Amino acid sequence: IRSAGGRTGAMGPAPAAQHLRRAAAEPEVVKPALEDRVQGEKKMASRKRPRAGSPAEGLLQPVKLSREELYKEPTNEELNRLRETEILFHSSLLRLQVEELLKEVRLSEKKKDRIDVFLREVNQRIKKVPSTPEAELTDQTWLPAGVRVPLHQVPYAVKGSFRFLPPAQVTVVGSYLLGTCTRPDINVDMALTMPREILQDKDLLNQRYFRKRALYLAHLAHHLAQDPLFGSVRFSYANGCHLKPLLLLRPHGKDERLVTVRLHPCPPPDFFRPCRLLPTKNNVRSAWYLGQSHPGDEPPTPHYNTWLLRDTALESHAQLLSAVLSSAQGLKDGVALLKVWLRQRELDRGLGGFNGFLISMLVAFLVSTRKIHTTLSGYQVLRSVLQFLATTDLSVTGISLCPSAESSLPALADFHQAFPVVFLDSSGRLNLCADVTASTYHQVQHEARLSMVLLDSKADDGFQLLLMTPKPMVRSFDHILHVRPVSRLQAACHRLKLCAELQDSGGDYVSAVLGPLMTLLEQGLGSRLQLLAHSRPPVPEWDINQDPPKHKDSGALTLGLLLQPEGLASVLQLGPEADQPEAADFRRFWGSRSELRRFQDGAIREAVVWEAASLHQKRLIPHQVVTHLLALHADIPDACVHYVGGFLDALIQGPKEDGFVFRIRVAYQREPQILREVQSPEGVVSLRDTPAALRLERDTKHLPLLTSALHGLQQQHPAFSGAARLAKRWVRAQLLGEGFTDESLDLLAAALFLHPEPFTPPSSPQVGFLRFLSLVSTFDWKNNPLIVNLNNELTAEEQAEIRSGFLAARTRLPVMVLLTPQDRKSSVWTQDGPSAQILQQLVTLAAEALPILEKQLMDPWGPGDIRTVFRPPLDIYDVLIRLSPRHVPRHRQAVDCPAASFCRGQLREPGPSSLMPVLGFDPPQLYLAQLREAFGDLALFFYDQHGGEVIGVLWKPTSFQPQPFKASIAKGRMVVSQGEEMVMVPNVEAILEDFAVLGEGLVQAVEARSERWTV
């Protein structure tokens, strides 16, 4: 259940066919299908926990408490809890939710005990690893054959010698000790202090320390790998830094996934002089690294120095954190929540990620500056940290944990010079954010700001959106850009003259080029861009008998563009006036694209004009900008850039040649009211809803209101129409279109723009569509109305009122409830469908389509066939009726657009006939109406009204049960003798022939595909 459930929440993994099968079985019963999606999970849950009675059916009930229960004298305990909730959390629901979440991510005591046992074992084994005799660093013949040095030794020649001695000390550091480690990945960090005898004074130069560190691990790995205690012994990198490998140990057998112990070798305390590791110092000599000495001063190596410094500070950081966190449960909870928050946003991964350690240090900083008090609750800590992140730009004003202002310490400015983001530890010399790029930090800030808005809005589902909703890149950003192969970035490094940075990063060209590349693109995209983010190279793991992976193995560099809808429409990039000195810079930046132009006000300016005629092309201008700039400045050719922005647009390009027909309806405002009037025998006129009144009101009152609201929305968010059309196209391509009115799908799409949390409103149809799939598949339709707050008319209180009204009236409402400010109770657009089964089928299909499509879009080598998720599964139907395309009027709108089609309903020359042009003549729809009328009791019919060439038919199993003869059910059935009895069964053969008779001329073939209806 987890594999399919996981992210898609409660939507069970039952295959598509089953749902529809059920759909055919119980067309009138509303409850079952939605109900049993929790069934499977319930089974699992119930095994673990005893559960309260009422929600067992998976349906929220209005709470009924007896008077006695409501008005009994409160106990002190109860009053305290209520008061605490009011002060520390913003509602009791939030408090309960946070408590549940923490329970879920926290490590249980039982597991802790098992881990402790394992750690003691590890400690003993490490101490028993035998020593080796001394050898030159370049002489690595002593290493056994089964293990490779986990480091790229480039250049190989380096002075110094190495021998292995068991560690002087083994200490557990990091989150495990603090009690802030969160599931699912439980890591325990162990610092191994290497004995002084191994190290030499000058080891901080030219990667010598790192070489020794790697050799130390290699020897350790070889010996530990032979121990049956461990299920796996592998290498990885510490925080993705490829100069600093570490050893991963996992227990053997059933505990393999319980814990990963990470071994970090580190130097003895105070071994290296910290003043030599300041960000302004050089510790990698050009003569050694490049083979030629640097003209002038050696360039500083701030990153190299930081990596080394960090090893020396492992223990002091652990002590600091334990001093701050250990006594305060609220702080620990806060850190755990923040880790979940970062994880859902994929911010904590890879080199330069904003990981749990950083966030813990940030909490420590806020405690030290008294912005957080130790008595705060976890929720308040989360809030305070987000508030701090949202309002503090560490790339401009760095912060420091160091209390003293000694003159011997370097200035913050020095750090700002060397690093994009500055957060110094308590020593005042180590920048904890050294690897964090400005883009990553701005992304964190962006997320923090969004989250603060969400928290302040007091939305009911704030918790869900804040902490439980994953934000994968492809769903968060409007456009995605892959640069591949990554090795191309090496050339970019040279073009951008990043030699010194390469020397600093030990040849990691990906991280060296990231900063300058992002700056370049941010400048070029200018006002079109809201946020530019990059993927962080993943942290690899490899076997000890393999060489460490190369940089180019990290796949692709992926960038995410969050677009600014206001900036998208312009095709012009206005530069400075021609005679200004900045004009030269502008020309240099834009290269051949920059041209002199004379404007209406008489000014002659440099300008760049992009070619784009339609809105959809304008939306893709960033593509032109990016490829142009990358080719011009970074030597990355067009072929190496894969831009994902407009693949789905092809699906919603309508045929151009068709004209419009306007349908005029006469409406009288009071007519629905008149239709409602009922006169009682006493002569009192009262108003009662009648189907005719509701229908008329829908068409003459609700529809115009909705149309104008949606029109307004489209003006605000130009991507709305595209997203809505993709959504409709997809639903109908799945042959489920008839269950959903146009308006209901429009409203669903509108919800994505009006309530984008935790995202921002989509600025491209593509991302809108992905979120549509996600919304459909994860929303709890059964227990919640989807409130679409058009024009923002509803206040939070009104929404709460609507929600409680919904619960009370749930059984009388349709399966899918969409409410708007104009329609607060009845959900007019879903009154006639979908049925529970059709909705469930849609939910299942959306849950299946989303990961497929996301994977396709995130594939750096191209999406393959983008129409895959638009093709419906046909194998679930009992009968397929193939239609002749000649009579399918929307043939050209088919998912797989036909190469040739016909001209319909028009004469070349306007003729005299009043019948021309033919309007609204849609044979497949006429055919379907007849089929449903004649065989609606026996079967369900599915069709894609956008040019579908096939109708899917599902027999209803209940109708195929032999039944005793009754005049009222004789329709389409025949009497057969079954043993002694006379029973009625559907006359399937005749019906199949009827399918062809009723659709003569339209039907090409009737394929009976299954044999399930034989009795």
Add this chain to the structure above:
Amino acid sequence: MVARGRKRAAGDPEGRLTSPPGYSAIPIKFSEKQQASHYLYAREHRVRQGAQSSWPQKRTLFVLNVPPYCSEECLSRLLSPCGAVQSVELQEKPDLAESSKEPKSKFFHPKPLPGFRVAYVVFQRPSGVAAALTLKGPLLVSTESHPVQSGIRKWIDDYVDSVADPEALRVEVDTFMEAYDKKVAEEEAKAKEEDGVPDEEGWVKVTRRGRRPVLPRTEAASLRVLERERRKRARKELLNFYAWQHRETKMEHLAQLRKKFEEDKQKIELLRAQRKFRPY
């Protein structure tokens, strides 16, 4: 499946068709080309004693399971060899009364789509019923001499029919409105006549059209009055004036919190059941 199905459909070996007691089965097909048949189940129309039926006794044949492509005319033609047919009526479900013969407007009441229906066939003589019950069939709906349209051709014809003739539409609407205006005028005249005139017990009926306007007799109006009254009362009441009131307000607040807490607990239970607290 097809093979198994056929075996079952054919009835017993002598070729007699299986039919429910009291009915006889008559196979019917659209045309020569079709392999399988539907079966009409027919019997003489009879009603239980005491029940009223507008169909003539003895002469009416009651037919079940008439396929959608078989119209009244068509059924009449198919059964005429058994005896002269007086009338055929197709209905959604069995109905003892003949439907009203009033013609419906083709503009405002489009023809309903046909499904499988029941038919009441009235023969001129009782012998027709008896003959029909022994029909062997299969009856063919569409033959070369009397082709029946279906599919595309039928829809095209329907489309042509559906294009409204503006003049005919206008005439129909005008006629309707004239009749309506006349009816309203008559009613008004009658009301005016009765206005202020006491009936035999001396009661005077007060109407909307009287000299003095009165409150309209609608539900909405009475609700409005009640609401106004309630508001007036609420204005006069003092809040939190007495100690007991204060106590009660507090208790009410607590009760609200308790209720909310219970609701929240229920929500949590549900989410937990759905495993909604796993952030991974």
